[in-house]
C-alpha cells in the first residue's frame with residue numbers, strides 16, 4: 001500500500017478537522033466559524049470578480065490586499081504576508097523558521113496542528129505544560145533552542161495571555177523565531193502586531209476565518225519584520241506562487257475595509273459569549289474565562305462525552321477531544337443568540353435526564 005510513498009508521506013500524521021456535515025437545520029458549534037455572514041461588500045466584491053478575468057492568474061504579490069491589511073495595522077505592505085488560510089502560513093513558517101534537530105516549544109494543550117507540522121517537516125518539539133488553571137506558563141518558553149509557537153488566545157482553552165507576558169517570551173528568545181498564532185485575537189483585547197515593529201524575531205499570524213466570517217474563502221495573514229516575511233515568500237514561491245485566488249483577494253480586501261461591520265459582528269459575538277458563560281455557569285459548568293469565539297467547559301456530573309453525544313442526537317454539534325487531561329471538557333463555538341438559546345435548552349434537558 002505504501003510502497004510508492006516518500007519517507008515524508010509515510011511520516012505524516014495528518015490533522016483531523018472538526019466534522020462538516022451536509023445537513024439542514026443543524027446547529028454547528030464545533031469549528032469556531034462565525035455565525036454571521038461576511039460583510040455585504042465582501043459578497044459584492046467576490047461576485048464582481050466572477051467574470052472572464054478568471055482566465056488570468058491572480059496578482060502573485062497581492063499588492064492591494066497587502067496594502068489594505070498594512071494600513072489597518074499601521075505597518076507597511078512589506079511587513080505583510082497572505083496565505084491560503086492561516087494553516088498554510090503556519091506550514092510555511094515551520095518550513096521557513098524551524099530546523100530539524102533544534103526542538104521548538106509549544107503548550108501541551110494547544111492547537112493540534114502544531115504536532116502535525118512538526119512531524120511532517122521533521123521538527124522536534126517539547127511541550128510546555130499549562131498551569132493548573134490552564135494558563136500559559138511564560139517561563140517555560142524562555143530560551144528555546146529551536147523557536148516557539150503558541151496561539152493567543154490559546155485553543156482550545158480560550159485563555160488570553162497578556163501582552164507583557166508575550167513580550168517577555170519574545171525577549172527571552174532573541175535568536176529564534178516566536179510565532180504568535182492570533183486566530184482568535186479579535187475576540188480578545190490587544191494584538192501583538194505592534195510588538196513586531198520592535199522585535200525582529202516576532203511573527204504574528206491571523207486569519208479571516210473567524211472574526212471576518214470567511215472560513216470558506218481561505219485567507220490568512222502574517223505580520224512581521226521584512227526579513228521574516230521574505231522567508232515566507234521564499235517558501236510560498238517554492239511551493240505555489242498563486243495560493244490566494246482572484247475571488248479571495250477581492251473578498252478579503254473588502255473584509256479588511258469594512259471595519260464598522262466587522263466591529264459590530266465581533267461585539268455581538270462577544271456579548272453572546274458572555275451571556276453563554278453566565279448561563280452555563282448557572283447550569284453547573286466550570287467555564288474558562290474566554291477571550292475567543294468559543295468556550296471551554298466541563299460539568300461536575302455530566303461527562304463531556306455524554307454531553308457531546310446527546311447534543312449530537314439533537315443535531316447540535318460541539319467539539320469533544322477525548323484526550324487527557326481535557327477528556328472531561330468540551331469546546332463550544334459561539335453561535336447566534338437563537339442558536340445558543342436552543343443549545344442551552346438542550347443542555348438543560350440533558351442535565352435533568
Ligand SMILES: Cc1ncc(COP(=O)(O)O)c(C=O)c1O
Pocket residue numbers: 031032084085086087088111151155181183206207208209215219220
Ligand atoms: C489556533 C488556530 N490557528 C489557526 C487556525 C486555522 O485557521 P485558518 O486556516 O482557517 O485560517 C485555527 C482554526 O481553527 C486555529 O484554531
